[in-house]
Amino acid sequence: MHGRRRPGIAAALVVLGIFLCLFPGCGDLSRDELNRGVESLSALAAQGELIANGVARDATKSTYTRVMAKTLGGEAEHEAEKLADAEPEATVKSERNAAVHVAAELADLFSELQTFPGDEHHGVLVEKHMGEVKEQADAIVARLTGEPAK
Amino acid sequence: MKSILKIALGIIAALGGFLDIGDLVFNTQAGALFRYDLLWAVALGTLGIAVYAEMCGRVAAVTGRPVFDVIRMRLGFGPGLVALVASTVVNLLTVAAELGGLAIILQLLFDAEFSLFVVLAAIGLVIVVALLPFGGIERIFGYCGLMMIVFVATAVHQSPDWGEVAHGFIPSLSSSKLYLYFVVGVFAAALMPYEVHFYSSGAVEEGWDKSSLRENRLNAAIGYALGGVLACALVVVSGYLFHPLGVEPGDLGTVALPAQGAYGETGLLLALGGMMFCVGGAAIDSSFSASYNLAQFLGWEWGRYRGPKIAPRFTVSWLIFLFLAMLIVLSGINPVEITEYSVVFAVVALPMTYLPILMIAGDRSFMGEHANGRISTTLGWVYFALIVVLAVAAVPLLLMTNGGGG
DSSP states (O other): OTTOOOHHHHHHHHHHHHHHHHOTTOOSBOHHHHHHHHHHHHHHHHHHHHHHHHHHTTOSOHHHHHHHHHHHHHHHHHHHHHHHHSOBOGGGHHHHHHHHHHHHHHHHHHHHHHHOTTOHHHHHHHHHHHHHHHHHHHHHHHHHHSSOOO | OHHHHHTHHHHHIIIIIISSHHHHHHHHHHHHHHTTTTHHHHHHHHHHHHHHHHHHHHHHHHHOOOHHHHHHHHHOHHHHHHHHHHHHHHHHHHHHHHHHHHHHHHHHHHOSOHHHHHHHHHHHHHHHHHHSOHHHHHHHHHHHGGGGHHHHHHHHHHOOOHHHHHHTTSOOOOSOHHHHHHHHHHHHHHTOHHHHHHHHHHHHHTTOOGGGHHHHHHIIIIIHHHHHHHHHHHHHHHHHHHHHHTOOOOSGGGGGHHHHHHHHHHHHHHHHHHHHHHHHHHHHHHHHHHHHHHHHHHTOOOOGGGHHHHSHHHHHHHHHHHHHHHHHHHTTOOHHHHHHHHHHHHHHHHHHHHHHHHHHHTOHHHHGGGSOOHHHHHHHHHHHHHHHHHHHHHHHHHHHTTTTTO
C-alpha cells in the first residue's frame, strides 16, 4: 500500500481546502462554548477568592488550601489548554485570547496559593488578584453575551 | 432513655446513609445553581425515605425478613435477579463513590497522594468492621457524623432572608432541563436503594421484633428528619454563599467552604470531620447492602452479628465489593462523577426496590394488624408514582444536560 496514490483522500483535502477558503470564520469553538468556558473560569476565580480569604484571615488549614489550590489550579490549566487548542470563530478570536490569558493567570494564582498556603500576606494579595481575574472573566462574558457584567 | 439510645440505627441511617456523598454533591450544587428553589425536593425526598424506611423496618420487625428477601419472594427468581443485578451495580458504584469521597476528605486533611488515601480508607473500613460490633459501628459513625450540624449553625450565622428560604419549600417546576435534572438528583440522592436495604437488614441484625415497632417509627421520623434538616442546610449555605458568586461546586472540598467562611478553621475541621464520618458510614452501609442483597437472594447465612465463621460467604463478598470499589476509584475516575452516575442510575433501579416493599407492607395476610394503614398506603403509592416518573426521566435528563454540566 505504501507509495500508492489515494485519490479519495486527495479529493477530500481539496474539498476541505475550498471549504476553509469559503468559510474562514467557522472554527470549532463557538461563541456559546467560549462563553461557558469563561463562566467556568469566573466560577473558579470566585472559589479561589474564598479560599484565599481563608488564608488571609488565618482561618483555614494549610493542607486544605494546598489540595484545593492544586485541584482548582489543575482545572484552570486544563481550561487554558482547551481554549488555546481550540480554533475559535473569527468573531470571538480576541475574546478567546483574553480568556486564555485569564485562565493562565488563574492557574498562576492557584499555584501561588499552593506554594504559600499558610502565608497571610500572600493570601491577601491572591484574594485581591482573584477578584480582579474574576472581573476580567465577567467582562469577557459580558462582551460575549452583550449583557452587563455581574 | 433506652429509646433515645436505641434511635442510633436511625441516626446512622440518616447521617451515614441518608447524608452521603450524593447528598453532599447534589444539594450543594443545587443551592449554588438555584439558590433555595430546590428545598422542596429535598423535603419531598426526606419524607419519601422516612415513609419507606418505616415500612421496611416494620416488615423486618414483624416478619424477620429484610428487603431483598421480600423482593425475591414477591417478584420471583427472574425479576428478582434483575433487581439484584441492578441494585448490585448501583451499590458498587455507590461504594466506589463513597470510598473515593472518603479519600478526598482525608487528602484535604492530611495532604498526601490520593491513591494512598484510597487504599488507607479501604483498609481503615475493614479494620473498623472487623473490630467493632454492629452497634459500635452505628454509634461511631452516627454520632461523629453529628459534626455536620456545623452546616445548620453556618446557615443561622449567615442569616439569609428566611422568607426566601421558606419560599423554597413550595414546590415549583421549571421548563429548564438542568433544573429538572437537579430535581431528580436531589430527590434520588435522598432515596438511594442501599439505604432501605441497610436499614431493614440492620433491623434484623439488631434482632427487632414486634416490640421494636415504636423504636422503628422513632428511627424513621427522628433520624431521617435530622438528615433532612442537614441536607436542607447544605442547600441554604451553598445558595447563600455560592449562588451570588457563580461558584460551581464540582469538588467535594468546596462543600466545606461555607463553614470555613462562618467559623474559620474550627468550622472547616468540623465540616470535613462530619463529612468524613457521613461518607465513611455510607461506604460501610452501601458495601454491607451489596453483600446483604447477594446473601439474602442466594439464601446464604448473612449478618455482621454472625461473624465470618458462620457467614463466610457474606464476609468474603463484602470484602470483594470493597476491593472492586477500590479498583474503580484507583482507575482514576473522579469520585464526584461516579456519584452523579450512581445517583441517576439508582433512580432507574428504585421501582424494583420500592414496589415489593409497598406490596408486602400492605399485605394483611402477611403483616396482620401491622399492615400499612390508610396514610402509609396513600403516601406509599404517591411516592411510588413519583419514583416511576423520575425513573423514566432520569437517564434522558442526564444525557440532555451532559450530566448536569448544562
